[in-house]
Amino acid sequence: MANDPIHQFHISKLIPIEVGGIDLSFTNSSLFMVATVASAAAFLYFTTTSRSLVPGRAQSMAEMSYEFVANMLRDSAGTAGMRFFPLVFSLFMFVLFANMLGMFPYFFTVTSQIIVTFSLALVVIGTVVLYGFYKHGLKFLGLFVPSGVPGALVPLVVAIEVISFLSRPVSLSVRLFASMLAGHITLKVFAGFIVSLGALGPLGIATAVLPLLMTVALTGLEFLISFIQAYVFAILTCMYLNDAVHPNH
Amino acid sequence: MAGFDRPEDKGKAHPDTAGNPAVRDEDLERRGRDLEAALAARRAADEAKVKVSAGSRDMVGFGQAMKLSSEFIAGVVVGAGIGWLIDQIAGTSPWGLIVFLLLGFCAGVLNVLRAAGKIAEPKQGVLGRKENE
Numbered sequence: 001m002a003n004d005p006i007h008q009f010h011i012s013k014l015i016p017i018e019v020g021g022i023d024l025s026f027t028n029s030s031l032f033m034v035a036t037v038a039s040a041a042a043f044l045y046f047t048t049t050s051r052s053l054v055p056g057r058a059q060s061m062a063e064m065s066y067e068f069v070a071n072m073l074r075d076s077a078g079t080a081g082m083r084f085f086p087l088v089f090s091l092f093m094f095v096l097f098a099n100m101l102g103m104f105p106y107f108f109t110v111t112s113q114i115i116v117t118f119s120l121a122l123v124v125i126g127t128v129v130l131y132g133f134y135k136h137g138l139k140f141l142g143l144f145v146p147s148g149v150p151g152a153l154v155p156l157v158v159a160i161e162v163i164s165f166l167s168r169p170v171s172l173s174v175r176l177f178a179s180m181l182a183g184h185i186t187l188k189v190f191a192g193f194i195v196s197l198g199a200l201g202p203l204g205i206a207t208a209v210l211p212l213l214m215t216v217a218l219t220g221l222e223f224l225i226s227f228i229q230a231y232v233f234a235i236l237t238c239m240y241l242n243d244a245v246h247p248n249h
Numbered sequence: 250m251a252g253f254d255r256p257e258d259k260g261k262a263h264p265d266t267a268g269n270p271a272v273r274d275e276d277l278e279r280r281g282r283d284l285e286a287a288l289a290a291r292r293a294a295d296e297a298k299v300k301v302s303a304g305s306r307d308m309v310g311f312g313q314a315m316k317l318s319s320e321f322i323a324g325v326v327v328g329a330g331i332g333w334l335i336d337q338i339a340g341t342s343p344w345g346l347i348v349f350l351l352l353g354f355c356a357g358v359l360n361v362l363r364a365a366g367k368i369a370e371p372k373q374g375v376l377g378r379k380e381n382e
Contacts, residue, residue: 156352159352160352160355160356160359161356161359163324163327163328163331163349163352163353163355163356164324164356164359164360164363166327166331167320167323167324167326167327167328167353167356167357167360168323170323170326170327171319171320171322171323171324171360174319174322174323175315175316175319178315178319179315232316
């Protein structure tokens with residue numbers, strides 16, 4: 001069905017690979033992940049090769065994205081958090097380029113797959129936990145014990161804090177996945193209306209203008225959401241990293 | 250901005266530099282102060298711009314809604330998941346699920362309140378800031 005709004009998220013195997021009973025096939029999702037990394041790397045490499053003192057348009061775009069992420073990280077995690085800059089910048093560029101590539105017609109949106117966003121979120125939380133224990137030892141667990149809580153309530157509060165902490169990767173990944181999925185489905189549904197209305201004769205074609213306008217507006221909105229979600233992902237990463245750097249609650 | 254300022258200022262400063270180093274220092278200081286003032290003004294303007302656009306945008310409201318709902322749902326889902334796991338391992342069905350679903354609900358509310366900035370992260374304001382500086 002050409003009009004099936006879910007069809008665009010279908011994963012197809014391009015090169016079937018199986019190692020020890022585990023399916024490691026190179027799928028269209030893998031292809032677009034490679035494309036995302038390649039385009040992000042190419043963008044940053046080619047815009048910064050000339051390295052002129054007065055940046056041209058392309059170079060200033062690369063510098064702007066650098067400064068954007070650097071300021072975000074410095075504001076939320078302090079200068080001590082700057083050691084995580086490579087991680088945050090890579091995540092931001094990956095999510096941004098994956099979202100933007102997904103806006104091309106017939107392209108696959110990597111970030112609309114929850115397993116992709118969940119893996120990204122696990123990388124973030126894994127870094128927070130590992131670095132927290134490495135840097136602060138058992139004191140890192142103090143993150144779960146707010147000070148000034150009466151003794152009897154501590155177990156309850158700790159349980160709630162632990163659940164709240166564990167829910168972070170879930171909310172981080174669900175947010176990105178849900179907004180990309182919902183946006184692309186909405187876009188496809190409205191675009192489908194144009195085709196089905198257009199098949200109804202002259203009156204249908206006249207009314208098809210309405211969903212067409214809607215689709216144009218939604219496309220703009222989707223570009224905005226693509227950027228906002230990449231930004232939200234990066235800023236939440238910064239805030240969680242702040243917990244690993246300063247767990248002194 | 251500094252790049253634009255320098256050439257014309259240099260032109261002005263050059264005649265002075267030959268005979269009078271004191272004037273040059275003063276000039277340099279003045280330029281530094283001017284630049285600082287200009288930067289401060291620009292920064293304030295930028296901040297004001299951000300505030301206005303943030304207030305007028307519907308998109309921010311949409312983003313906020315997505316954020317708060319996902320925070321709450323994640324809390325409940327993770328709580329229920331932990332309870333279910335405990336039941337599976339310890340065989341205490343359905344008590345683990347019941348207790349941890351309720352705790353998850355609390356955690357979800359806590360997440361939402363934190364995300365909305367209604368309650369501060371405990372003690373962050375006192376200790377966390379100090380270490381930052």
